[in-house]
Amino acid sequence: MLVQRAAAESAFLADVNALRAQVRPILDAPPEAADSASSIALLQTVLSAEIACVLRYTGISVSPDGLQNGWIGKEFQEQANDERRHMVLAAERIAQLGGTPDFSTDRLKSREVIGAGGFARCVAENLEAEQSVIAHYHELIGYFEPRDAQSCAILRDIIRDEEDHTNDMQDLLVSYAG
Numbered sequence: 484m485l486v487q488r489a490a491a492e493s494a495f496l497a498d499v500n501a502l503r504a505q506v507r508p509i510l511d512a513p514p515e516a517a518d519s520a521s522s523i524a525l526l527q528t529v530l531s532a533e534i535a536c537v538l539r540y541t542g543i544s545v546s547p548d549g550l551q552n553g554w555i556g557k558e559f560q561e562q563a564n565d566e567r568r569h570m571v572l573a574a575e576r577i578a579q580l581g582g583t584p585d586f587s588t589d590r591l592k593s594r595e596v597i598g599a600g601g602f603a604r605c606v607a608e609n610l611e612a613e614q615s616v617i618a619h620y621h622e623l624i625g626y627f628e629p630r631d632a633q634s635c636a637i638l639r640d641i642i643r644d645e646e647d648h649t650n651d652m653q654d655l656l657v658s659y660a661g
């Protein structure tokens with residue numbers, strides 16, 4: 484229970500939830516209010532979430548846990564590579580819609596990889612953040628479905644990987660605890 488409570492307080496989850504809150508007005512607007520600027524803003528939250536994941540998972544892969552336990556390092560590097568691919572997909576789509584992808588990490592609070600609570604807490608935080616990302620991407624699919632089939636297809640592709648990541652993290656928590 485301590486790990487679950489700690490995860491609820493993580494900067495990583497706070498970043499994901501802040502991204503979701505930032506675009507809530509767009510998602511709640513009437514369909515006729517949709518425009519390319521709104522689509523770009525929504526896709527920018529995808530890009531930002533994926534950047535946070537790339538940074539975090541790469542950091543975990545070379546953390547003491549990742550370096551001492553090769554399977555941990557390998558697992559998180561694979562996840563970071565998936566997130567990097569997602570980041571590129573989002574950036575490309577933003578550019579296709581006439582926007583400029585923003586790769587800034589200035590507004591991300593979750594630059595710390597493993598803080599107090601250690602590896603199990605970090606994985607629990609990752610799991611909760613991934614679940615929030617999946618929920619956000621489902622909301623975005625609801626927005627894009629009647630408007631933009633290509634963005635919708637990209638998000639569905641990303642969600643498949645994110646769901647695999649949540650399963651992997653649940654397995655890691657069990658393995659690490661055991």
